[in-house]
Amino acid sequence: MAPQRRRSSSATLFGRMTQSFRGAPQGVNLSLINGTIGGSDSLRQVEAKYPALLFKQQLTAYVEKIYGMIRDNLKKEISPLLGLCIQAPRTSRASLVKGASRSVASTAAQQTLIAHWQGIVKSLGNFLDTLKANHVPPFLVRKVFIQIFSFINVQLFNSLLLRRECCSFSNGEYVKAGLAELEHWCYKATDEYAGSAWDELKHIRQAIGFLVIHQKPKKTLDEISHDLCPVLSIQQLYRISTMYWDDKYGTHSVSPDVISNMRVLMTEDSNNAVSSSFLLDDDSSIPFSVDDISKSMEQIDISDIEPPPLIRENSGFSFLLPRAD
Numbered sequence: 001m002a003p004q005r006r007r008s009s010s011a012t013l014f015g016r017m018t019q020s021f022r023g024a025p026q027g028v029n030l031s032l033i034n035g036t037i038g039g040s041d042s043l044r045q046v047e048a049k050y051p052a053l054l055f056k057q058q059l060t061a062y063v064e065k066i067y068g069m070i071r072d073n074l075k076k077e078i079s080p081l082l083g084l085c086i087q088a089p090r091t092s093r094a095s096l097v098k099g100a101s102r103s104v105a106s107t108a109a110q111q112t113l114i115a116h117w118q119g120i121v122k123s124l125g126n127f128l129d130t131l132k133a134n135h136v137p138p139f140l141v142r143k144v145f146i147q148i149f150s151f152i153n154v155q156l157f158n159s160l161l162l163r164r165e166c167c168s169f170s171n172g173e174y175v176k177a178g179l180a181e182l183e184h185w186c187y188k189a190t191d192e193y194a195g196s197a198w199d200e201l202k203h204i205r206q207a208i209g210f211l212v213i214h215q216k217p218k219k220t221l222d223e224i225s226h227d228l229c230p231v232l233s234i235q236q237l238y239r240i241s242t243m244y245w246d247d248k249y250g251t252h253s254v255s256p257d258v259i260s261n262m263r264v265l266m267t268e269d270s271n272n273a274v275s276s277s278f279l280l281d282d283d284s285s286i287p288f289s290v291d292d293i294s295k296s297m298e299q300i301d302i303s304d305i306e307p308p309p310l311i312r313e314n315s316g317f318s319f320l321l322p323r324a325d
Contacts, residue, residue, distance in 0.1 A: 060290045067286060071144050075151055078123050082152060084116040086159040087166050088174035117178035121185045124148070128189060139296035142195030143287050149200035152182070154280045157203040161236065161278055167243040169251070172211025179205060202231045203280060207240055216244070217255045221262065224254065234269065235278040238262040 089112060111118075124145070131141050156175070160166050179201065186194040206229040213219075213228065229237060241262065244253040311317045 064286045071147055074127050074148055078120050081116050081119045082155045085178050086156050088171050117181045121181050124185055138192050141193045145194055145197040146200055149197040151282055153201045153204050154282045158279050160207055161239050164243045169246040169248045172208050175208050176212055206231055210240055216253050221258045234262055234265045239278045
């Protein structure tokens, strides 16, 4: 059902984008293009040096709009699952606490434990298949997945630091297993399409690494901040250290001396006007320019490409049609 929905939404998207030749995206002046494509009687003259620039501006506007819509649609699709991935299901959490996940847990229980993560992996896979089928350049595919994984990182990490029930040892094991599913997907997708997407999960990966590491009271602040969690700020380390609880082995968090040293550093940061926020922000900017796309594209002989019907039927694009010698 998911691929059908995606095809339907894609058709709707491109239908809207085709119709939008009659109207401009925000901040874009289509008066020159409307005069030629729309068949207006008042055809405006354009100096020869400007059409290419105008076309580039319109191309930029359309590519950015389509890219943002596709990316945001995938975010909306996986967001409900992310809310379920940050905390193990109750029935499965009990198995984790008892250690059953490593011994007598049934295959069905294991599938239930990881089902939400596999739902995200399925969405990512279907999305990649759709992009490939529509010949989206690998450069753009990588940009999409890098931003999607950054979004996953922000959502999971912020949820972890806002909910104490998620900062347990057994829940750390649950999220660690889920992150392994995403790592495996990146491996299967290859660097050509996944790019550096896995690296975007560094905050949640390091936070989970802290939850599941043993002998926390023996760790020094230097070991934690430089070796175990080098990306996390002192505010973030303090938050996760003070909220941690071990529901599996009954062990303790870091030592009181480490907590005290963290407080000292946070006080110094506040005196130096360093942000005290421990939450991450999602970046929804457009991470490329049309020039970036041009440089990444392979050389294509357009004479070998048959334009789609919408282009062939529009006289404004007649210059793209093959010409008889």
